[in-house]
Structures are given as structure tokens and as C-alpha cells.
Amino acid sequence: MSRTIVDVHILQSVPPSNLNRDDTGSPKSATYGGVRRARVSSQAWKRATRFAFRDQVDPEEFGVRTKRVVELLAGRVHELDADVAEPDAAALSVLTAAGIKVKEPRGKKDAPAESGYLLFLSAQQVDALARLAVDAARSGDAPDKKMAQSLIKGKNSVDLALFGRMVADVTDLNVDASCQVAHALSTHAVDTEYDYFTAVDDHKSDDAEEDAGAGMIGTVEFNSATLYRYATVDVDLLAGNIGSAAATERAVRVFLDAFAKSMPTGKQNTFANRTLPDAVVLSVRDDQPVNYVGAFEEPVVTGAGKGRMAESARRLARYADDVETAYGSAPLRTWVVAVGGAKDQLAGFGETSGFEDAVVGVSGLVAERLAAEDR
Numbered sequence: 001m002s003r004t005i006v007d008v009h010i011l012q013s014v015p016p017s018n019l020n021r022d023d024t025g026s027p028k029s030a031t032y033g034g035v036r037r038a039r040v041s042s043q044a045w046k047r048a049t050r051f052a053f054r055d056q057v058d059p060e061e062f063g064v065r066t067k068r069v070v071e072l073l074a075g076r077v078h079e080l081d082a083d084v085a086e087p088d089a090a091a092l093s094v095l096t097a098a099g100i101k102v103k104e105p106r107g108k109k110d111a112p113a114e115s116g117y118l119l120f121l122s123a124q125q126v127d128a129l130a131r132l133a134v135d136a137a138r139s140g141d142a143p144d145k146k147m148a149q150s151l152i153k154g155k156n157s158v159d160l161a162l163f164g165r166m167v168a169d170v171t172d173l174n175v176d177a178s179c180q181v182a183h184a185l186s187t188h189a190v191d192t193e194y195d196y197f198t199a200v201d202d203h204k205s206d207d208a209e210e211d212a213g214a215g216m217i218g219t220v221e222f223n224s225a226t227l228y229r230y231a232t233v234d235v236d237l238l239a240g241n242i243g244s245a246a247a248t249e250r251a252v253r254v255f256l257d258a259f260a261k262s263m264p265t266g267k268q269n270t271f272a273n274r275t276l277p278d279a280v281v282l283s284v285r286d287d288q289p290v291n292y293v294g295a296f297e298e299p300v301v302t303g304a305g306k307g308r309m310a311e312s313a314r315r316l317a318r319y320a321d322d323v324e325t326a327y328g329s330a331p332l333r334t335w336v337v338a339v340g341g342a343k344d345q346l347a348g349f350g351e352t353s354g355f356e357d358a359v360v361g362v363s364g365l366v367a368e369r370l371a372a373e374d375r
Helices: 042-053 067-081 087-098 124-140 145-153 158-161 235-243 245-261 309-327 343-345 355-374
Strands: 005-017 028-034 035-040 064-065 119-122 179-181 184-186 191-198 214-234 279-285 331-338
Touching: 005 087, 005 245, 005 309, 035 214, 042 158, 042 179, 042 245, 064 067, 064 124, 064 158, 067 087, 067 119, 067 124, 087 124, 087 145, 119 124, 119 158, 124 145, 158 235, 158 245, 214 245, 214 309, 235 245, 235 355, 245 355, 279 309, 279 355, 309 343, 331 343, 331 355
Parallel strands: none
Antiparallel strands: 005 214, 005 279, 028 035, 035 184, 064 119, 179 214, 184 214, 191 214, 279 331
């Protein structure tokens, strides 16, 4: 059976910023090719992508990830039927029937029970479970186990179908992720820099008898980088997760737009670092996903006063061509969206177009291939 895979390769220049911090507040980093690189974790960019979905999909097509699932369900139970005397108990009964274990939260007296892990549910799944809880409360019977589990398995939201779900207690409720996102890495070596800042006490500084010293001092760590970002979508698995060809095509379109244009919000108010990609390369394949990070295993080095984007784009195009020649694994079609120094270097790598046209092209080819499989 043929496969349909969508690969996304992005080069993006980010100015001084701290997009994704570690436990000490430093920008995350990794060693690759023997040098320290700037890094943004896949989790950070997946969350940014998920929240970008909100501008494009109906609330019913969006999911929620929470440990406070009893509170979430109880709230919906109350909305459906305010006469249910104990909505928390009704919600708990449904989760227990489904096999999801909950426990009392630490240090919170009289708070609703919580799951021991973040549980990912679509809005439609939450609604269906709440309706089952209401019906059980009205009848006085315990919710049916098979029914409770079937409601959690069906009607996956776009983000749940893409990023998957793991339920430790009931593996039958797991959803395999159809989308994989790599950690973004700088194409070059990066050093962490430090911003020493002071915050002046306005009221104190207005007093002639007081010194004009700072009310607060500190440091913020940051770096700047040209990032290589990569993600891939297994369209066939996505179709199985979401249930229809039309919904799959739309999910691909929404994901491409959200992933390309989103950005983690770490220290965003401090640095105003939000940029759009300098280059987006979209490929539809029928063999396997191919990450081109190997183009930057040898870090990009340029002369004084020269930027790294053009050289990064040249490296990307050359490496992709080498891989295709060596393994005979050319994509079915490739679209290239590029600006600035990346534009000339990526000419000939694929079909040059605007971003919206490229997304429409990818989603159209996805729809064609899904339709062919149905015939």
C-alpha cells in the first residue's frame, strides 16, 4: 500500500530571544556536530502550534489537555443538567467506568480529584462523557464501561489526531501521533549572552531626598539564531485518527499554516522576537519521512558582517539533492516559499510559490491521494 507523507522544512532567523528556557532560565541548547547549538524543544513548538489552531478551527474541533479532568467534566455536567446534585461524583463515575484512575490532589483540601497524568480529550469527547454521566445520574445506574471507553475513542479533535494521546491506565485509549516534530536547532554554533537590566522605582525617583537607584536589578539570558525546523505528518495515520478524507485534508492545511507561523512565547514581551520563516519547503512523499538536519552537522560559518541565512539555504538545497541522488528517494512534489537571502539559494529546489498557494497545493495532492485509496 502506498504511503502519503508531508515533510516540512523551515529556516527561520530569530533575533535576541529566549524562546524556550531550561530549569535555570537559560535558553535551551544542544551539542550537535561538536558545537553548542540553540535549541527549541519539540514540545514547545507543538504547544504553540496547537494554540495557533484556535484561530482556524471551531472550538468543537479543538482538544484540552489537563489533569483536572473531573472538574472539567463536572462543569459540563452542570451545564447540561443543573439538577444533577453531585456533578463531581457523576463525572468521577464515568472516568472510573472508562478505567481512568484519579486521586486527591496534593495539598488541596476539598478540591476535585485529578488524574495522575495529563489527559488529552477533544471537546466532543468531553461533551459525550458528560452526557453519559448525566444519563447515569438520572437513572441511578453506573455508567457502562464499554460505552464510556467508546466515547473516549471516537471524535478525535484535530490536535489530538495529530499529536496523539497516551493513557497509562488503559492502553486501548491511546492514539498514535500522526505528526512528529523535531527539536529546532541553530544551523551554526551559538553562545549564550546576558542582558543586565535595572528597573527604576518611579515613586522613589521622584523624591529629591532619595537616591535614583534601581528598585530591582537582574540578568536575562538570551541568544539569536538561524533555526532549522522540521516536522512530518503521516497522512494515512492521520486519516485513521480523524475519520474522514475531508477532515484529514483540512487538518493538513491547518497544521501547515499553524506550524509555519507559530512561535513559542517564552520572554516574548521582553524581546518582541516574533518573526516569520525565511524559507518553508513542503514536500509530499510516498516512501518515508526525511529530516535534512544533516545539512548542518558541520556548523555554518560565515565571514564577519555576513549573515547565515543564505549559506544555510544553500546547504539545505545541496544536502537534499545529495540524499535524493544517493538513495533515489525524491519527493513526489516540493513547494518552496522563500524570502531574502534564502530565495536565490532555493531556486530550483521545488516549485516556487507564495505560502498560501503552497499549502493549497499540498492539501490538494493529499486529497487526491486519499481519494485514490478509497477507490
